[in-house]
Amino acid sequence: MLIEYAVRLDAVTRAYGTGEGRVVALDAVSAGFPAGSFTAVMGPSGSGKSTLLHCAAGLERPSSGRVEVAGSDLAALPERRLTLLRRDRIGFVFQSFNLVSSLTAEQNAGLPLRLAGRRPGRAAVRAALADVGLQGRERHRPAQLSGGQQQRVAIARALITGPEVLFADEPTGALDSSSSRTVLRLLRGFAGAGGARPRTVVMVTHDPVAAAYADRVLFLADGRIADAMDAPSAEGVAARLAGLEQDTAAAAPAGGAR
Numbered sequence: 001m002l003i004e005y006a007v008r009l010d011a012v013t014r015a016y017g018t019g020e021g022r023v024v025a026l027d028a029v030s031a032g033f034p035a036g037s038f039t040a041v042m043g044p045s046g047s048g049k050s051t052l053l054h055c056a057a058g059l060e061r062p063s064s065g066r067v068e069v070a071g072s073d074l075a076a077l078p079e080r081r082l083t084l085l086r087r088d089r090i091g092f093v094f095q096s097f098n099l100v101s102s103l104t105a106e107q108n109a110g111l112p113l114r115l116a117g118r119r120p121g122r123a124a125v126r127a128a129l130a131d132v133g134l135q136g137r138e139r140h141r142p143a144q145l146s147g148g149q150q151q152r153v154a155i156a157r158a159l160i161t162g163p164e165v166l167f168a169d170e171p172t173g174a175l176d177s178s179s180s181r182t183v184l185r186l187l188r189g190f191a192g193a194g195g196a197r198p199r200t201v202v203m204v205t206h207d208p209v210a211a212a213y214a215d216r217v218l219f220l221a222d223g224r225i226a227d228a229m230d231a232p233s234a235e236g237v238a239a240r241l242a243g244l245e246q247d248t249a250a251a252a253p254a255g256g257a258r
């Protein structure tokens with residue numbers, strides 16, 4: 001059966017700096033994220049997880065290699081088309097929520113539509129907030145909401161444009177375990193083949209419990225894919241991660257820099 005990929009990386013390298021100070025954050029990484037799947041990306045600190053996410057989402061351009069999202073080769077897109085792809089077909093959720101503190105939950109959630117020059121319909125925004133369990137909180141500002149509630153506003157904002165791919169960078173990193181569960185269930189519920197188009201989630205996390213919500217875990221070490229695990233359990237993921245952390249620590253030169 002032919003697998004349809006929502007996101008594909010082909011020999012993607014991303015290096016920072018030059019000469020002595022050059023750091024290869026991603027080293028010829030090839031990976032496919034099937035349409036409708038939920039993938040967690042894990043690995044020791046500095047292994048390249050955020051860089052992979054940023055390259056896959058078109059937030060950063062790779063030094064070499066090819067990234068395809070929703071059938072488009074990102075490098076071939078002019079800046080304007082890339083902006084439209086990011087705006088209309090991709091959603092982002094970050095660890096730090098990134099809400100606008102002076103705006104209400106409703107205004108924050110409707111912001112992508114406003115930025116696209118569309119007047120956000122109140123009913124649609126309220127429905128998006130209700131979908132994440134925030135009915136009755138529409139007029140609250142971020143400071144009046146808990147961390148978990150703020151992240152749910154951020155999810156409503158990410159989903160308001162009906163994206164095909166949701167990228168999440170440590171979405172539960174700042175949350176307690178109960179709020180984390182709520183957020184992870186929302187991400188899990190978003191991913192899938194149902195609806196007009198399959199919906200795909202790619203999530204970077206440090207937390208094996210969070211990774212166990214995914215269909216598949218991709219492990220990075222030293223900027224390369226080190227392993228993959230289907231139908232992950234938190235225990236299995238924790239054990240694999242501990243092994244990779246040991247290998248990375250053993251391989252690191254004194255002083256730590258790669």
Ligand SMILES: Nc1ncnc2c1ncn2[C@@H]1O[C@H](COP(=O)(O)OP(=O)(O)OP(=O)(O)O)[C@@H](O)[C@H]1O
Binds near residue numbers: 017043046047
């Ligand atoms: N803008 C940058 N300039 C220079 N080096 C960078 C930059 N961004 C990342 N790096 C380096 O690239 C490597 C990979 O970083 P990245 O943030 O992708 O790792 P990570 O796995 O997400 O780490 P963590 O789990 O600690 O967040 C690291 O060695 C990091 O120091």
